[in-house]
Amino acid sequence: MTESNSGAGHVVPVWEISPLRIWVLAQGTFVQLVRMKVFYFLLIFVALVLVIAGAGLFWLPTEHLLALKRWSFGAMYLFTMVYSIAATALLLPRDVEDRTLYTILSKPVPRIEYLLGRLVGVLILNGIALAAMFLAMSLLVTWKMPAVEQQLVEQLLHGASGEAVAQSEVNQAKAEAARYGVNGSLLWAVWALYLKASVVSAVTLFISTFASSSLFTIVTAAMVVFIGHFHQLVLDFWKLNEAAGWFGSLVARLLVIVFPNLGLFDIVDEVITGTPLGIAAGMQLTGMGLFYVALFVLLAQLVFVDKEL
Amino acid sequence: MKRPMVIRGPRLIALVLLISGLVRAPIESKLLADLRSGGFHPELRGSSAVQEAGVQVMMGALGGLRYMVSTFLTLRANYHWEFQNWDKVLEEYRIIQLLEPRNPDAWITGAWHCHSNAWAWYSQDDRLHSPAVRKILAREWVERGKEMLLEGIKWNPDNPWIYRDLANVYRERDRDLCQAAEYYRLASLTPGAPDFLHRIYGYLLAECGEHDEQAMQVLRQIYDEGLQVLRQQHVLIWKPSLIVEMRKLEERLGVPAAQRIPERFDSEGFVIATPLLPQESLPVYERLLARDQGGTPKDPALPGIISKLRAELTKKSGR
Numbered sequence: 001m002t003e004s005n006s007g008a009g010h011v012v013p014v015w016e017i018s019p020l021r022i023w024v025l026a027q028g029t030f031v032q033l034v035r036m037k038v039f040y041f042l043l044i045f046v047a048l049v050l051v052i053a054g055a056g057l058f059w060l061p062t063e064h065l066l067a068l069k070r071w072s073f074g075a076m077y078l079f080t081m082v083y084s085i086a087a088t089a090l091l092l093p094r095d096v097e098d099r100t101l102y103t104i105l106s107k108p109v110p111r112i113e114y115l116l117g118r119l120v121g122v123l124i125l126n127g128i129a130l131a132a133m134f135l136a137m138s139l140l141v142t143w144k145m146p147a148v149e150q151q152l153v154e155q156l157l158h159g160a161s162g163e164a165v166a167q168s169e170v171n172q173a174k175a176e177a178a179r180y181g182v183n184g185s186l187l188w189a190v191w192a193l194y195l196k197a198s199v200v201s202a203v204t205l206f207i208s209t210f211a212s213s214s215l216f217t218i219v220t221a222a223m224v225v226f227i228g229h230f231h232q233l234v235l236d237f238w239k240l241n242e243a244a245g246w247f248g249s250l251v252a253r254l255l256v257i258v259f260p261n262l263g264l265f266d267i268v269d270e271v272i273t274g275t276p277l278g279i280a281a282g283m284q285l286t287g288m289g290l291f292y293v294a295l296f297v298l299l300a301q302l303v304f305v306d307k308e309l
Numbered sequence: 310m311k312r313p314m315v316i317r318g319p320r321l322i323a324l325v326l327l328i329s330g331l332v333r334a335p336i337e338s339k340l341l342a343d344l345r346s347g348g349f350h351p352e353l354r355g356s357s358a359v360q361e362a363g364v365q366v367m368m369g370a371l372g373g374l375r376y377m378v379s380t381f382l383t384l385r386a387n388y389h390w391e392f393q394n395w396d397k398v399l400e401e402y403r404i405i406q407l408l409e410p411r412n413p414d415a416w417i418t419g420a421w422h423c424h425s426n427a428w429a430w431y432s433q434d435d436r437l438h439s440p441a442v443r444k445i446l447a448r449e450w451v452e453r454g455k456e457m458l459l460e461g462i463k464w465n466p467d468n469p470w471i472y473r474d475l476a477n478v479y480r481e482r483d484r485d486l487c488q489a490a491e492y493y494r495l496a497s498l499t500p501g502a503p504d505f506l507h508r509i510y511g512y513l514l515a516e517c518g519e520h521d522e523q524a525m526q527v528l529r530q531i532y533d534e535g536l537q538v539l540r541q542q543h544v545l546i547w548k549p550s551l552i553v554e555m556r557k558l559e560e561r562l563g564v565p566a567a568q569r570i571p572e573r574f575d576s577e578g579f580v581i582a583t584p585l586l587p588q589e590s591l592p593v594y595e596r597l598l599a600r601d602q603g604g605t606p607k608d609p610a611l612p613g614i615i616s617k618l619r620a621e622l623t624k625k626s627g628r
Contacts, residue, residue, distance in 0.1 A: 067380045284343065288340060299326070
């Protein structure tokens with residue numbers, strides 16, 4: 001074993017990081033993951049949304065459409081969370097096991113590039129899968145839209161109790177129907193889901209740099225995701241229970257500081273029912289997502305650079 | 310020579326986590342406040358801290374699957390509805406409303422099960438209780454529906470349809486037209502509310518009989534504005550509800566003849582200010598249609614109305 005791959009790695013300045021090498025590693029990771037036949041999940045997804053779209057589970061077209069979007073986003077959420085954790089957790093141990101890691105690091109590839117390459121590979125896969133699922137859902141939603149429009153106009157006429165309804169009010173009902181369709185906010189919702197998945201991938205990557213096994217990484221990352229959704233509760237506890245005792249307060253503060261606030265990215269629920277997300281808020285959310293990814297990649301690098309391989 | 314102190318390993322990780330946590334805490338708080346002001350991440354309700362904590366634990370545990378679970382619960386509620394298991398329907402909707410308080414449909418549909426479905430079942434179909442008990446139970450379900458809608462308004466103050474449903478409960482179940490008018494008024498004040506909500510508010514205010522002058526003011530304003538719009542849009546037929554209510558009010562308030570609304574508007578090119586008998590209105594409609602002959606009628610409903618009136622008159626003459 002050579003010196004370069006058996007001992008701790010050296011830290012390279014940011015300007016020496018090569019995007020091209022990262023891209024090559026990302027492509028390799030992507031191909032490796034695709035070979036694991038993950039895209040079969042898309043078939044399950046399409047089957048699920050087709051069943052929901054075709055089944056007469058609800059009376060009203062609006063309810064039907066909401067259900068279609070909710071289940072689609074639910075499936076997207078499950079896929080991205082499970083996949084972000086499982087795929088990322090498997091990467092490092094697998095590379096060690098089949099010795100790919102040593103092959104890569106024996107070449108002039110800094111460890112940060114290896115980590116970034118692996119992470120970007122997972123992110124590309126997540127992005128493609130989410131885009132495909134979003135497209136499938138959008139097609140079905142568009143297909144169902146005329147029925148929703150008709151229902152809302154009928155509801156308006158019915159609600160008017162025989163009163164004359166102006167054309168502008170009918171147009172308003174149609175505009176209301178557009179709220180249920182595919183719109184810009186829905187894209188923000190998918191983006192938020194993607195950001196959340198990226199943060200989870202980065203967290204998992206960080207855990208895998210010091211974990212003793214893939215199982216440990218998966219379980220720990222799942223716990224982080226679970227706890228990451230309790231930020232608001234912890235914050236309220238912190239605020240409300242200042243006088244409750246130093247220990248509880250300390251634990252609350254530590255939890256908030258250490259764990260990422262994943263609940264912040266849960267905008268899907270409101271977007272589905274028609275709440276629009278502004279560009280400013282969307283950009284802030286993006287900034288926060290990128291901050292978390294950068295933070296956990298940095299932490300992963302800090303551990304990995306010292307790791308004896 | 311003294312070696313420089315280098316922080317590495319777990320201590321460095323802890324330090325980076327600590328610093329980043331302190332940096333991001335205020336940014337996150339601001340982002341959360343911005344999202345909340347835009348209608349996201351609703352602040353959770355709960356009559357006690359324990360209840361609120363329980364709701365937050367549930368929402369946190371569900372993560373991004375909150376609405377998926379809510380859809381499943383809606384299906385379950387529909388199942389219980391089929392078997393008239395009203396307590397279960399209510400139970401499911403209470404959870405749905407906890408999960409998605411900003412969704413007006415959760416409140417409207419949940420309340421509809423209470424004030425209409427459960428009420429109707431206890432009023433007509435229940436065979437287990439005596440008529441007196443059934444009446445009490447039916448009343449209880451109406452009250453539950455009202456409570457649910459009031460709670461829904463707290464969460465969705467800008468949604469006109471929750472106010473409208475509450476107004477209709479007062480109108481149809483309680484026969485309290487003044488209260489119904491008030492909720493129609495509140496509905497008409499919400500952003501983007503359709504105009505007919507304001508008109509129904511006026512009619513109910515007139516029908517309730519306690520605010521005649523106020524009702525006259527509201528209806529007169531609608532009448533004046535409507536007249537202007539009708540002239541601009543060349544609308545030929547005006548539904549008579551407004552005129553009927555205004556005439557009643559004119560009588561009750563003793564409005565002098567000169568100030569009352571005119572009987573007909575034939576000369577200005579459009580009718581109808583008063584409800585006419587079919588034999589009276591048919592020639593008017595036919596004249597209007599004849600005016601548009603050769604082109605598309607200005608009011609697309611006109612041919613339909615004429616054939617309906619003709620059929621009605623033929624039926625009457627046949628008798």
